[in-house]
Amino acid sequence: xxxxxxxxxxxxxxxxxxxxxxxxxxxxxxxxxxxxxxxxxxxxxxxxxxxxxxxxxxxxxxxxxxxxxxxxxxxxxxxxxxxxxxxxxxxxxxxxxxxxxxxxxxxxxxxxxxxxxxxxxxxxxxxxxxxxxxxxxxxxxxxxxxxxxxxxxxxxxxxxxxxxxxxxxxxxxxxxxxxxxxxxxxxxxxxxxxxxxxxxxxxxxxxxxxxxxxxxxxxxxxxxxxxxxxxxxxxxxxxxxxxxxxx
Amino acid sequence: xxxxxxxxxxxxxxxxxxxxxxxxxxxxxxxxxxxxxxxxxxxxxxxxxxxxxxxxxxxxxxxxxxxxxxxxxxxxxxxxxxxxxxxxxxxxxxxxxxxxxxxxxxxxxxxxxxxxxxxxxxxxxxxxxxxxxxxxxxxxxxxxxxxxxxxxxxxxxxxxxxxxxxxxxxxxxxxxxxxxxxxxxxxxxxxxxxxxxxxxxxxxxxxxxxxxxxxxxxxxxxxxxxxxxxxxxxxxxxxxxxxxxxxxxxxxxxxxxxxxxxxxxxxxxxxxxxxxxxxxxxxxxxxxxxxxxxxxxxxxxxxxxxxxxxxxxxxxxxxxxxxxxxxxxxxxxxxxxxxxxxxxxxxxxxxxxxxxxxxxxxxxxxxxxxxxxxxxxxxxxxxxxxxxxxxxxxxxxxxxxxxxxxxxxxxxxxxxxxxxxxxxxxxxxxxxxxxxxxxxxxxxxxxxxxxxxxxxxxxxxxxxxxxxxxxxxxxxxxxxxxxxxxxxxxxxxxxxxxxxxxxx
Numbered sequence: 001x002x003x004x005x006x007x008x009x010x011x012x013x014x015x016x017x018x019x020x021x022x023x024x025x026x027x028x029x030x031x032x033x034x035x036x037x038x039x040x041x042x043x044x045x046x047x048x049x050x051x052x053x054x055x056x057x058x059x060x061x062x063x064x065x066x067x068x069x070x071x072x073x074x075x076x077x078x079x080x081x082x083x084x085x086x087x088x089x090x091x092x093x094x095x096x097x098x099x100x101x102x103x104x105x106x107x108x109x110x111x112x113x114x115x116x117x118x119x120x121x122x123x124x125x126x127x128x129x130x131x132x133x134x135x136x137x138x139x140x141x142x143x144x145x146x147x148x149x150x151x152x153x154x155x156x157x158x159x160x161x162x163x164x165x166x167x168x169x170x171x172x173x174x175x176x177x178x179x180x181x182x183x184x185x186x187x188x189x190x191x192x193x194x195x196x197x198x199x200x201x202x203x204x205x206x207x208x209x210x211x212x213x214x215x216x217x218x219x220x221x222x223x224x225x226x227x228x229x230x231x232x233x234x235x236x237x238x239x240x241x242x243x244x245x246x247x
Numbered sequence: 248x249x250x251x252x253x254x255x256x257x258x259x260x261x262x263x264x265x266x267x268x269x270x271x272x273x274x275x276x277x278x279x280x281x282x283x284x285x286x287x288x289x290x291x292x293x294x295x296x297x298x299x300x301x302x303x304x305x306x307x308x309x310x311x312x313x314x315x316x317x318x319x320x321x322x323x324x325x326x327x328x329x330x331x332x333x334x335x336x337x338x339x340x341x342x343x344x345x346x347x348x349x350x351x352x353x354x355x356x357x358x359x360x361x362x363x364x365x366x367x368x369x370x371x372x373x374x375x376x377x378x379x380x381x382x383x384x385x386x387x388x389x390x391x392x393x394x395x396x397x398x399x400x401x402x403x404x405x406x407x408x409x410x411x412x413x414x415x416x417x418x419x420x421x422x423x424x425x426x427x428x429x430x431x432x433x434x435x436x437x438x439x440x441x442x443x444x445x446x447x448x449x450x451x452x453x454x455x456x457x458x459x460x461x462x463x464x465x466x467x468x469x470x471x472x473x474x475x476x477x478x479x480x481x482x483x484x485x486x487x488x489x490x491x492x493x494x495x496x497x498x499x500x501x502x503x504x505x506x507x508x509x510x511x512x513x514x515x516x517x518x519x520x521x522x523x524x525x526x527x528x529x530x531x532x533x534x535x536x537x538x539x540x541x542x543x544x545x546x547x548x549x550x551x552x553x554x555x556x557x558x559x560x561x562x563x564x565x566x567x568x569x570x571x572x573x574x575x576x577x578x579x580x581x582x583x584x585x586x587x588x589x590x591x592x593x594x595x596x597x598x599x600x601x602x603x604x605x606x607x608x609x610x611x612x613x614x615x616x617x618x619x620x621x622x623x624x625x626x627x628x629x630x631x632x633x634x635x636x637x638x639x640x641x642x643x644x645x646x647x648x649x650x651x652x653x654x655x656x657x658x659x660x661x662x663x664x665x666x667x668x669x670x671x672x673x674x675x676x677x678x679x680x681x682x683x684x685x686x687x688x689x690x691x692x693x694x695x696x697x698x699x700x701x702x703x704x705x706x707x708x709x710x711x712x713x714x715x716x717x718x719x720x721x722x723x724x725x726x727x728x729x730x731x732x733x734x735x736x737x738x739x740x741x742x743x744x745x746x747x748x749x750x751x
Contacts, residue, residue, distance in 0.1 A: 050612060071615045084539065084607040086546040094527055098535030099614045105527040112525065121525060124546075140610065 001026045001148055001179040002047070007056035009042045009203070016042040018203035019055070024148070024181055027174050031194030032183040033223075035231055039203040040183040041079060044150050047181075048076065060148055072100060075146035077154045081137035085126035089117060089136045092125060093143065100144045111139045114165050130157035138166060142173075149173065149180035155189065167193060191223040201231045248365055256359065257372035263355075264373060295338050295380045302334035303384040310392045310404075323400070324407040327392075331385040331411030338381040339374075339419040371504070378416070385412050406492050413495035420502030536616060536624040543603045544596065544628055552599055555592035556636040559585045563640070578649065579713065582640065582656070587706060590659050593633040594666035594698045597625045598691060601674040618741040622671035629667055630660050655709060655723040661730035662702045668737035669697055675741065705729035 002024040009017035017039040024030040032040050045051040047058050049066030058065040061073055083092055093108050112118055115135040120128060125136060134157045141149065149170075155163050170180060170193060184190050190197060191211050199207040199214075207214055207230035214226045228234040310326050356366045389408045393401030530538065544553055563585035604611055637660065641653035673694055705726045712722035 048613060069615075071613055074613060076610070076613045078610075082607050082610040084543065084610075086543055087539070090525065090527065091542065094529060095535050095539050096614070097527070098530045099532050099616055101532065103529055105525075105529065108527055109525055118525075137610075 001028070001061060002030075002181070003057075003059045004043070004047065005057045005059075007043065007046055007058065008054040009039070009046050009051055010054050011051075016051075016203055017046060020200065020203065020205055022198050022205065022208065024179050026147075026177050026179055028195040029170060029174055029180045029182050029193055031190040031197035032181055032200065033185075033187065033190060033197055033227060034200040035233065036185075038200045038231075040200065041152055042203075043200070044076070044152050044181065044183060047150060048074070072144055073147045074150060075141035075144065075148070076150045077134075077137050077141045077152060079152045079156065081130075081133040083125050083133065083136055083140070086124060088122050088124055089128075089139075090121040092136060092140060096140050096143055102144055107143055107145075108139070111142065114169075115139060115162055131159055131162065134158055135162060142169065145178075147178050149178065151180055152183045153185070154182070155184070155186060163189075187223045187227055197223070199227055199230045206230045248361060253361075253365060253369055254372065256356075256361075257369045257376060260356070260369060260373035261376040264377070295377065298334060298338055299380040299384040302330055302381070303388045306330045306388045307392065310389070311395060323396070324403045327389045327404045328407040328411045331389065331408045332415045334381045334385055335378055335412050335415035336419055338378045339416060340422070374503070382412055406489060410492045410495050413492065413499040416499035417495055417502050420499065420505065424502070424505070532616065533620055533623060536620060537627050540600050540624045540628045543600060552592060552596040553632055556589040556633055559589040559592065560636045560639050564643070578647075578652065579710075579719070582644070582652065583706070583710075586637075586640065586656055586659055587702060589636050590633060590663050590666075590702055591695075591698060593629045593663055594670070594702070595691075595695065596632060597629045597667040597670040598673075598694050598698075600625050600628060601670055602691075604674075618671060618675060619738070622667060622741055625670065626664055626667045630663055633660060633663055651719045654720055655726060658723050658726040659706075661727040662705045662733075665705075665730040665734040665737070666698045666701050668734045668741065669701055670694065671741050672737040673697065701730075701733055704733065 004023070005021050007017050007020045008015070020039070020043060022030070032043065034040050042051055046053050046056075047060075047065060060070050063070055084095075087095065089112075093112075097103075097105065097108065112121065115138070117132065117135055117139070120132055125133060128136065134154070138154060154166065158166065167189075173180065174195075182190065182194055194211065196208070196210050197214065198205055207217070207226065209217070211223050211226075214223070214230075215221070218226055218229045220226045220229060225234070228237055306327065309330070310323050353366075356369060361369065385408050386405070389404035390401055393404035529535075563582065637656045640656050644650060644653045644656065677690055705728075708725040708729050709722050712725055713719055716722060
C-alpha cells in the first residue's frame, strides 16, 4: 500500500528524517512512534509533498507520490485540525465532497451522527471546541473512503466515546483492505490497535516489528519500555526519577 | 502589585493582542515557526511607530497646504480631524478582533496574583498601548502645525485632534462590540466586516482631496456632514467643536472601559444552534472552490477589500459631480486615477484569498484541485468585484456621451487577471507546503509591488498609444494584449500539480 524508501527531509542544516524506510501493507495499521521532534510529522508531510524532500522515494498503491491523482486514495488527519474556520462543518463537508466528486451524502450523515456533531453543523468551525474540530477533521478525512489513512495524533482532544467510535472506524477500514499510518505519543493505544510499529529517533528507524516481536527483542514488558530502550532514554528517565525522588 | 509590574504585564498582553490580531488578519492557524512568531511580534511593535510616523508625516505635508491659498485655510482643521481619525482608528483596529475573541488572556491573567481591579487595569493599559504613540503624534503634530498658523488654529487643531481621537476610539469600540455580538458565519458579520473599512477609505480619500478643493466646492462636498461643516474659525464653530469633542470623548471613554472588560469575561458563543435535517448540496469542483472563496471573502476581514473598489467608484462619483468642468478637460486621467486603484484593490483581494487558504492549506493540498482551478476561482471573485465597478463607471461614461472611454475601463479586467495569475505563482513559490510560509507585511508588500508593475505596464502602454494616436479604442487593445503576455509565464508555471514539493 505504502512504501517509503530512504527518505531524507532537512530543514536548513537540521536533518528531520534521515534515510527512513518502511512499508505499510494492505489491511495494516502501522504505528509511527518516537519522541518529540523525532521526525514523525515530517515523515507524514513528506509523503504528501508538504515539505521538501532531499532524497528518497515514496510509493502509494504502486504509484510515485506525491501526485494529485493519488489524493482521492489518501485521507489525512493532522495534529492540528486544518480546516477553514469561517465555514460551518456542513459547508466544509459540502466543499470536500464537491471537490472529491462524491454525490452520495449518506456517509456524512452517518459519520456526523456517530461523532455526535449534529448540533454543531451550522456553527462556524472557529467557534468549535478542540475536540469537535478534530471530529470535523476526522470526518472530512474519511468521507471518500480512502485506501490509505495518514493519522498524526488523531485522538487529540477527542472524548472517550469519540475515541471508541474512531477506533471502530479504523478497524472497519483495515478489514475492508485499507491501511493506515498512525503517529502518536499514546503508546497504550498504539499497542492495542497497531499491527506493526516503527520507532524513530532523530529521524532514523531504531526499531520495527509487531509489538510482540519488539517486546521479545528487548525483553520488555510493555511498549513503553520498548520505546524507552529503543530511543535510549531509559537510563535518562531512571536518573531523572531518582533525582526527583531525592528532591 | 506594583505599578511597574502591571505596566510590564500590560505590555505582554498588548503584544499577545497584536500577535493575535496579526494572525486574525492573515486568517491562519498554522503553528508558526519560532522565527516567524518572533518576527511577527516585532513587526506588530514596529507597526504603530511606523503608522504614527507615516500619518504624522502626512499631516505635516497636507495641513500646511492650507497656507498656500487663504481660501483653503478653513479646511485645515478638517484635514487634521481626518488624519488623526484614520491613524488612531487603524491602530486600534489592529486589536479589535483580538479583544473580541481572546478568552486565553483572561485565563492567563487569572493565573497571576492579580485582583479583579488590577486585571481590569492591565487589560485597559494593554489596549491603550496599541494607541499610545498614535495618540501622542495626533496631539503633537497638529499643535506644532497649528502654531504655524496662529494660536486660534492651534486651539482648533487641538480640539479637532481630540475629536478625531475620541471618535476613532468610539468607532473601534463599536466595531469590536459588533464583532463580539455577531457570529462569524452570519450575514451581519460579513456586512460588519465589509463595512469596517468604509470610514477609513472614505476619509482617506477625502483627506487627500481636501486641500485641492476650493472652499466653495469644499462646502458642497461636506454639506452632507453637518458635524464637520461647523469646523470654521469663529465662536460658534469653536463651541460646537468643543461640544462634539466632549460627546465623542465620553463615548470613547465609556466604550473603552467596556472593551477592557471584554478581555476578562468568559467567551460566549452567540451563533445559532443547529436543529433539523442535514441539507447537503454537493456541487461541481470549480464551483465548490469559488463558493469557498466567496465565503472566505465575505466572512472575514477580507470582506472590507470587496468594498474598496465600490468606494473608489463612490469617491469618483462625488468628485465628478463637484468638479465637472475640470474633469471634462482631463477625462481619461481623472477616471484613470480611480480605476487603477480600484483594479489594484481587486488584485489585493486575490492575495488575501490565497493568504486565507493557509489555515486549511494542509487539507486543501490533499484534495484533487489543480493550481489553475484554484486560480480560476480567485479570478472569478476578483474580476467579479471589479466587474461591478467597471460596469457602473462605464454606465457613467455612456451617460456623459463618451462610450468609447468605457472600453478601457472594462478591459482593465485583463491586467487584473494577470495580477491574479501572479498571485497564484507568488503563493506557489512563497507558501509551499503546509505552513512553510506565512503571509506577512513583507510578503504583502512584495506582492503589491509586483501588482503595481503588472498593472502599470499595460496601463502605461495604453496611455502612450492614446497620446500618440489619440484613439482610445485602438489604444485599449494594448490592455488585453500586454496583459496576456504578462500572464503567460505565470499560467505556464501554474499548469503543474498543486503546490507540492517534488521529489528529487
